[in-house]
Amino acid sequence: GAVVSQHPSWVICKSGTSVKIECRSLDFQATTMFWYRQFPKQSLMLMATSNEGSKATYEQGVEKDKFLINHASLTLSTLTVTSAHPEDSSFYICSAKGAGDTQYFGPGTRLTVL
């Protein structure tokens, strides 16, 4: 099956710093990538939809200036959490969709902001 990777798998940062998370589709071209946030014991909350070469579409309530998304190629999308604060601590998961119906998820990135 298709593989999506994320890097890093976990990160700890100080409040006020920025953190970049990479999402890569390893064996297929992803025309669309999605970024989710998940709190413990909860469902996935969609943050934004990213199409290669165009601006991301953010869900209502998600600050686009805080969560910067770049989808520069068909295999790479990045999420940058700017000026991170403790309330941004969460599990961030990306997914990628190619030509078919299936969304393939990455393994997730655990962000802890001190």
Place this chain on the structure above:
Amino acid sequence: QQQVKQSPQSLIVQKGGISIINCAYENTAFDYFPWYQQFPGKGPALLIAIRPDVSEKKEGRFTISFNKSAKQFSLHIMDSQPGDSATYFCAASPRTGNTPLVFGKGTRLSVIA
């Protein structure tokens, strides 16, 4: 209209038993219904998916049953094993375009020996 309602929230099943998780939707534009399995600290993994042109799809011990008129679909796990203990999410989306999946709230399954 965009919601997918999933039940139960949690489920405890004896080893060897059948686990059944149900989902319901309202948006008639939905025509792709995947189920994902998620272990703690991991990303969701596609388990099985169905389209409305069939009423049932089976892959190994996992079966999706689909009732288009009732707008309901369910996951059956036969011969449940302790290794199946995980959170299961149903989801739905239109097939066309790059519309994101709408997820249910998840079911935490515990299979006990």
